[in-house]
Amino acid sequence: MAIKPLSPTFAVSPQLSPADVKLAAEMGYRAIVSNRPDGEDAGQPSAAEMAALAAQYGLGFAHVPATSGAVTAADADRMRDALAQLDSPVLGFCRSGMRSATLWAMLEARSSRAETALQVTGAAGYDLSPLRATLGSMEGNSLAGGKTYDVVIVGGGAAGIATAASLLKRNGNLVIAVVDPAEYHFYQPGWTMVGAGVFTPEQTRHTEAEVMPDKVDWLRVAATAFNPDQNSVELADGRSITYRVLVAAPGIKLAWDAIPGLSEALGKNGVTSNYRYDLAPYTRDLVKQLKGGRALFSQPPMPIKCAGAPQKAMYLSCDIWREAGVLSDIDVEFHNAGAVLFGVATYVPALMDYIRKYGIDLQLESKLVAVDGPNQVATFERKAMDGSIERIERPFDFLHAVPPQVAPDFVAKSPLAADSGFIDVDPATLRHVRYPNVFALGDAANTSNAKTAAAARKQAPVVAVNVLAALEGKEPVADYDGYGSCPLTVERGKIVLAEFGYGGKLLPSFPSWLLDGTKPSRAAWFLKERMLPPIYWQAMLKGREWMVHPHMIGKAA
Secondary structure, three states: OOOEEEEOOEEEEOOOOHHHHHHHHHOOOOEEEEOOOOOOOOOOOOHHHHHHHHHHOOOEEEEOOOOOOOOOHHHHHHHHHHHHOOOOOEEEEOOOOHHHHHHHHHHHHOOOOHHHHHHHHHHOOOOOHHHHHHHHHHOOOOOOOOOEEEEEEEOOOHHHHHHHHHHHHHOOOOOEEEEOOOOEEEOHHHHHHHHOOOOOHHHHEEEHHHHOOOOOEEEOOOEEEEEHHHOEEEEOOOOEEEEEEEEEOOOOEEOHHHOOOHHHHOOOOOEEOOOOOOOHHHHHHHHHHOOOEEEEEEEOOOOOEOOOHHHHHHHHHHHHHHHHOOHHHEEEEEEEOOOOOOOOHHHHHHHHHHHHHOOOEEEEOEEEEEEEOOOOEEEEEEEOOOOOEEEEEEEOOEEEOOOOEEOOHHHHOOOOEOOOOOEOEOOOOOEEOOOOOEEEOHHHEOOOOOEOHHHHHHHHHHHHHHHHHHHOOOOOOEEOOOOEEEEEEEEOOEEEEEEEOHHHOEOOOOOOOOOOOOOOEHHHHHHHHHHHHHHHHHHHHHOOOOOOOOEEOOOOO
């Protein structure tokens, strides 16, 4: 047992064994606190079992479970209350001791000793430096609140982090809070490549701490409500934080449960989706294993993240089956709830060439409505020739399903929402139509652009300069043209690079002699495979705005 004293009254340890509990009593500890949720690891003793062991050796016991990588102020409140009921010294434990150390540091910070807490925990082997801003915001305040930020950014995904970095690049003295409980940050455009065996899952994931700008207060808790009339955001731990300007980038909700049977079927019985980090490798494995039968690919009604992603998975799968010599033994069907293959007509001819090349049965206006995983049957509603809606059942050996996508619940219920449930902003300035100190970008905004990381990359600097103007009481100074990019992976090594803005206007980044996005090219594949990931991690999320400088209102494009 590796006990690390943090103060005369509190120490931390990794998971305790029965022998460790006995030793703790012999060392003079009067109580133990478990900070692990039950069932976190196989073979882990439950809280009830640990309580019985503690009682056996005359020790007090409390269970204050906290989520790894997402310890909240509410957890610290419960830890404080538990310690008040226990005799000291107390030994806290979790899997590694990190959560127990974090909770202790939060309580110390509330006594105006944040930097001391960081030094003590660091000396004990627990590096809490990524929490410096969070702990600093808690100093001397039992609720870790009461602070008005220049900017509160709700959402630590691509849009939120890019905006924070862009703001700090322009004004490093801003007091910014980023609200997001996530432990990991994902490069979601890479999941298509994971599903095809081109990328590994690990290439698409970093910790959230790695991408969080150093100068922001990272509040590791979910937002639960917007109160724009009070310039405040409610958090899941009971706090309410206030702002001068709000940037809302909470993303989109994948409504898996909206299709009966889909949630239960995912990850087994040949049912997969590249829209989840943990399932993209299953897509890869299923594609490699399939030698014959029926493969179904579905696309729900708009709006969805990256409208081309459902068919990207299909084209790459077909190309793998073609190379393996089994494509002719697989019936491939694409059930698209929309009335067209792709929303920008210019790119459809190249895509239709691949529909024919792979022998895909294209079913337009056909929506997935139910999945029976154990029996491998998918049910679709499709529009018949007479305009009526008919239900059909399709047995399958492979199903790549994409769920309907909606605004997060707390967004849809908020004063910021449009009738669609998404945040109601001006499509050019990205400022809210009713609240002039509120901006939104990314998937949660009700703009008509393609919901892609490329769109967020272009939106972030526009929002940043408009936020700075709002902080000075000025009107927006920059506008967004609706740019979005969808690299359609039509085969391994070739991509149709769709780049377009509002109204389907083509917005190519390169001259046609260098890269013609309307035709499949190896140059576009090189861009997708080799260039875009480092641009994302090292440029977009760091405030380096290569080729996306904001267009200023009134100036020529």
